[in-house]
Amino acid sequence: MHESEIQLVQASFAKVAPIADQAAGIFYDRLFEIAPHVKPYFKGDMKVQGAKLMTTLGVVVKGLRDLDKIVPVAQQLAIGHVAYGVTPEDYAPVGEALIYALKTGLGDDFTPDTANAWIRAYETLSSAMIEAAYSKAAE
Structure with a gap:
């Protein structure tokens, strides 16, 4: 990721952090709306799950300048999710x-450049996670 993208992701997440509970709720509401088949994956208290989500996002966002440390942690998380x-x-x-949750939570502060930076960050991590989890599962 480029430095400008990292800055956009980190600055926008700093604005989401104060509304973390609300953002997590928006995220899960949207996820269950567009992918209802994933709802059974979640067995516990959704407030606790939302807090875990936001904490994990915070760690990832903070570590975007050091992907060599963040990617292996994300990969282990993905392997566990299988x-x-x-x-x-x-x-x-x-x-x-x-x-969707970021756009809803940030409103006009979620600019096209910010959206593109988040998409790039998500694609970078999710592709590494998928590769790790499903190459391991195939073995």
Whole structure:
């Protein structure tokens, strides 16, 4: 990722952090709307799940300048999600729900450049996660 993209992602996430609970709720509402088949993957309290999501996003966003450290952690997370039934196809609606939640939460602050930076960050991480999880599952 380019430095300008990293700055956009980090600055926009800093604006989302104060409304983390609301953003997580928007994310999961949208995810379950566009991909209802994933709802059974989530067994616990959705407020707790939302807090985990936002914490994980915060760690990833903070570490975008050091992908060599962040990618292996994300890959291990993805490998663990295979046991819940997550498929490679599930990553697309997750990305869509993430962008939707950010756009909804940030309003006019979610510029096209910011959207593109988030899409690039998500594609970078999700492709590494899919490769790690499903090449391992195939073995």
